[in-house]
Amino acid sequence: MPSPSAKTPITLVSAPGKVLVVGGYLVLDRAHSGLVVGTDACLYAAVQTESKAGLAAGSKIPIFVHSPQFESAWWKYTFDFESNLLSQEESADNGTNGFVQVVLQATLGLVNQYEPARLRQLLSSKESKASGLKIVLLADNDFYSQRETLEKMGLDLSSESLKKLPSMCKTGTTLRGVHKTGLGSSAAMVTSLVGSLLSHFGIVSQDDLMNSSASSSEKTQRSLKLIHNVAQYTHCLAQGKVGSGFDVSAAVYGSHVYRRFSPAVLDSAMAEHGDISEIKKAVSPKNPGWDSQVVPVSIPPRFILRLADVDAGSNTPSMVRSILQWKKSDPERATAIWDSLDKANNRIRDLWAALVDASVADGADYNSAVDWCAKNKSSVWKSAPEVATSTTHRLLAELVDGILNVRALQRLLGENAQVPIEPAEQTRLLDACMEVPGVCMAAVPGAGGYDAIFCVTLGQEASAAVADMWAKWTEMSVGPLLANQASSGVRILDPEQFSNVTSLFN
Numbered sequence: 058m059p060s061p062s063a064k065t066p067i068t069l070v071s072a073p074g075k076v077l078v079v080g081g082y083l084v085l086d087r088a089h090s091g092l093v094v095g096t097d098a099c100l101y102a103a104v105q106t107e108s109k110a111g112l113a114a115g116s117k118i119p120i121f122v123h124s125p126q127f128e129s130a131w132w133k134y135t136f137d138f139e140s141n142l143l144s145q146e147e148s149a150d151n152g153t154n155g156f157v158q159v160v161l162q163a164t165l166g167l168v169n170q171y172e173p174a175r176l177r178q179l180l181s182s183k184e185s186k187a188s189g190l191k192i193v194l195l196a197d198n199d200f201y202s203q204r205e206t207l208e209k210m211g212l213d214l215s216s217e218s219l220k221k222l223p224s225m226c227k228t229g230t231t232l233r234g235v236h237k238t239g240l241g242s243s244a245a246m247v248t249s250l251v252g253s254l255l256s257h258f259g260i261v262s263q264d265d266l267m268n269s270s271a272s273s274s275e276k277t278q279r280s281l282k283l284i285h286n287v288a289q290y291t292h293c294l295a296q297g298k299v300g301s302g303f304d305v306s307a308a309v310y311g312s313h314v315y316r317r318f319s320p321a322v323l324d325s326a327m328a329e330h331g332d333i334s335e336i337k338k339a340v341s342p343k344n345p346g347w348d349s350q351v352v353p354v355s356i357p358p359r360f361i362l363r364l365a366d367v368d369a370g371s372n373t374p375s376m377v378r379s380i381l382q383w384k385k386s387d388p389e390r391a392t393a394i395w396d397s398l399d400k401a402n403n404r405i406r407d408l409w410a411a412l413v414d415a416s417v418a419d420g421a422d423y424n425s426a427v428d429w430c431a432k433n434k435s436s437v438w439k440s441a442p443e444v445a446t447s448t449t450h451r452l453l454a455e456l457v458d459g460i461l462n463v464r465a466l467q468r469l470l471g472e473n474a475q476v477p478i479e480p481a482e483q484t485r486l487l488d489a490c491m492e493v494p495g496v497c498m499a500a501v502p503g504a505g506g507y508d509a510i511f512c513v514t515l516g517q518e519a520s521a522a523v524a525d526m527w528a529k530w531t532e533m534s535v536g537p538l539l540a541n542q543a544s545s546g547v548r549i550l551d552p553e554q555f556s557n558v559t560s561l562f563n
């Protein structure tokens with residue numbers, strides 16, 4: 058008879074997806090910032106310490122990682138706390154998961170530096186049983202295209218159909234084969250896994266991940282910063298490059314205005330990634346080299362962010378390469394476009410802030426302006442007489458001009474660099490979105506291309522009208538996502554509220 062397993066509570070941590078509303082390309086340079094919105098679609102990492110009979114005593118901790126939504130997605134590792142080395146022992150189809158591997162190696166190495174006794178305790182033999190870690194990774198459906206699943210179920214590509222899918226449903230394919238929707242699965246996965254491991258081993262306290270926000274206590278800020286720094290480092294290592302990091306920052310802090318960190322902060326850790334003491338120094342919240350800035354933003358009341366993927370797909374790294382190459386080859390023209398785009402992007406950020414202020418200063422004016430604009434096309438807002446009398450009405454009309462200006466500059470950049478940032482097919486779709494009454498913003502997020510679009514609508518009716526238009530659009534297949542904007546970043550959840558997660562640990 059095998060002896061029953063002893064288990065610790067499950068530590069469950071989630072991290073949101075992202076939409077870079079404005080700031081694509083510019084945010085790669087610390088001189089400029091980007092406005093990033095976090096979504097209520099999240100990645101989840103659940104960790105449990107499991108002690109089982111039959112595990113060999115020694116210095117190697119067995120780790121089992123499973124992504125049950127994918128085919129062939131489990132990996133077995135051991136972490137040796139004497140040598141600080143992670144080894145992959147076995148996996149489905151001999152596959153690897155570079156992101157998971159790098160996070161486990163660095164985060165367990167750090168736990169072993171901060172609290173060596175915690176890892177050793179795992180293997181201290183109790184009744185001849187040693188312990189291992191079981192980790193389950195899950196994602197909300199919006200991270201991956203559900204087109205094929207809906208097709209197999211005989212359902213159309215609509216929000217109503219998506220709502221019929223079980224939450225965190227199986228994708229029917231592998232991690233390599235899945236079509237992503239652009240919410241940033243790797244950044245959210247890395248952040249949730251770093252957060253759950255650091256929290257499981259008590260390196261950051263669970264309290265710090267409950268209601269954390271950019272305005273929380275100094276101790277909470279330190280915990281978030283540690284998770285941020287480890288997640289940025291491991292994400293860069295797994296990607297093999299140091300990007301702007303806005304996606305990891307959104308996964309940690311939720312919606313904000315982001316200014317990137319100077320890449321030099323990771324030089325030593327990236328160069329000698331085997332040396333855990335260098336990594337510890339690099340990721341320390343006290344390391345002054347982390348100069349990224351996170352300025353929280355509120356999304357104006359009654360704004361609804363709607364997202365869609367267009368299932369054509371663009372290669373962001375190659376677009377980035379081409380844009381930067383062109384920038385180098387034509388610095389004068391590029392600087393002029395960069396400066397204009399920077400101003401246009403900042404204008405959007407300022408208008409959002411002014412609209413939030415206006416909603417507080419005169420709620421009645423705010424609501425009546427939003428009511429009126431929600432029923433009319435954005436092209437007529439600025440010629441309505443209310444522009445002269447209502448602050449909110451004027452700001453909404455300026456926001457429309459603002460996003461049209463951003464789009465025009467993105468097209469100009471694309472034409473100059475010969476990169477399809479807002480290709481003609483997307484222009485036609487976005488123009489049609491702006492024609493729907495109550496739509497105040499529509500553009501391509503992030504790097505642009507054929508990946509996705511976002512719309513900001515005033516209220517549910519406009520949102521439904523946009524979804525209707527997408528369903529009828531024939532030039533490209535427009536797949537709505539269910540996600541909305543959300544304010545929270547990385548956070549700890551009560552596993553009891555997620556029976557679909559806890560059932561995977563039985």
Ligand SMILES: Nc1ncnc2c1ncn2[C@@H]1O[C@H](COP(=O)(O)OP(=O)(O)O)[C@@H](O)[C@H]1O
Nearest residue numbers: 124154155156194196232237241242243244246
């Ligand atoms: N649910 C998941 N479980 C395990 N790994 C995941 C999961 N989702 C994403 N990943 C990791 O992230 C990688 C995808 O990263 P990438 O291609 O950069 O996409 P994205 O742009 O969505 O971040 C996958 O190959 C895998 O290593």
Ligand SMILES: C[C@@](O)(CCOP(=O)(O)OP(=O)(O)O)CC(=O)O
Nearest residue numbers: 081082239300301302373503504505
């Ligand atoms: C070009 C960028 O500034 C923004 C890219 O944003 P996306 O949201 O398009 O990113 P992916 O999810 O990787 O496709 C590159 C960067 O900042 O890293």
